Amino acid sequence: MRLLLFGAPGVGKGTQAKLLADDFRIPHISTGDLLRTAVANGTELGKKAKVIMDAGKLVPDDVMIGLVRGVLGSPAASKGFILDGFPRTLNQARALAQMFEELGIHDYRVLNIEVSNEAIIRRLSSRLMCRNDGKIYSTETYGATAGSPCPDCGGELYQRDDDKPETIRHRLEVYSTQTSPILKFYEDLGVELTVNGMDTVENVHRNINRLLQSTELR
Ligand code: AP5
Ligand code: MG
Numbered sequence: 001m002r003l004l005l006f007g008a009p010g011v012g013k014g015t016q017a018k019l020l021a022d023d024f025r026i027p028h029i030s031t032g033d034l035l036r037t038a039v040a041n042g043t044e045l046g047k048k049a050k051v052i053m054d055a056g057k058l059v060p061d062d063v064m065i066g067l068v069r070g071v072l073g074s075p076a077a078s079k080g081f082i083l084d085g086f087p088r089t090l091n092q093a094r095a096l097a098q099m100f101e102e103l104g105i106h107d108y109r110v111l112n113i114e115v116s117n118e119a120i121i122r123r124l125s126s127r128l129m130c131r132n133d134g135k136i137y138s139t140e141t142y143g144a145t146a147g148s149p150c151p152d153c154g155g156e157l158y159q160r161d162d163d164k165p166e167t168i169r170h171r172l173e174v175y176s177t178q179t180s181p182i183l184k185f186y187e188d189l190g191v192e193l194t195v196n197g198m199d200t201v202e203n204v205h206r207n208i209n210r211l212l213q214s215t216e217l218r
Pocket of ligand 1: 031056
């Protein structure tokens with residue numbers, strides 16, 4: 001199973017990726033999570049990425065391509081993966097196609113999750129993440145607030161620095177101008193699948209699995 005999760009910020013890529021990674025027992029590779037780990041560890045990459053992420057902009061292609069090349073080539077990803085948040089530019093999509101060629105990967109799908117902008121803004125404004133295990137929650141469904149303990153591991157739940165209204169608006173603009181055009185690239189390759197993300201987490205998860213079954217990817 002090699003799956004790319006695609007869609008605007010807040011459509012539920014991370015939420016669904018974690019469920020699918022559990023279903024298929026393969027790694028969830030989120031470029032956003034990799035960058036947030038670098039930020040938390042105070043590495044050089046983290047210091048540079050934080051400024052860009054907090055502004056809602058994209059980290060340069062060469063940095064992201066190098067990061068993903070390293071992870072996809074690792075033994076952990078050899079039996080499959082859920083890639084979340086990459087590619088985000090046409091350059092990244094072309095570089096990924098080249099990586100797949102080098103790794104002999106020909107069978108993969110791009111799952112595009114669609115959600116209205118109003119719902120995205122509501123979801124991102126109420127999102128909480130666990131500082132310890134990266135699990136994703138919502139103040140709307142869990143009734144937790146920033147600073148509450150993670151129900152799973154007890155780590156601190158926090159609001160992401162890029163989930164402020166101004167930054168959310170900018171991330172949506174960046175998605176619309178730089179990232180959404182990639183869909184055509186994958187439609188032309190015949191590997192794109194679209195799922196409606198305007199449903200409960202459980203129903204979206206069930207519909208994704210049905211879609212994957214119908215395309216014989218699982
Ligand atoms: P990244 O971390 O990838 O952020 P994103 O794409 O903006 O997407 P999000 O993580 O915000 O949303 P999501 O779709 O994962 O939704 P989630 O499941 O959390 O990237 C962050 C930054 O890193 C970028 O802005 C950029 O600077 C940099 N970056 C990363 N990759 C890069 C790349 N390739 N190139 C360049 N720069 C890069 O859900 C959101 C909320 O909704 C949660 O509260 C959740 O509980 C809730 N929710 C989920 N599903 C549902 C549902 N069905 N119903 C109701 N609520 C739901
Ligand atoms: Mg995410």
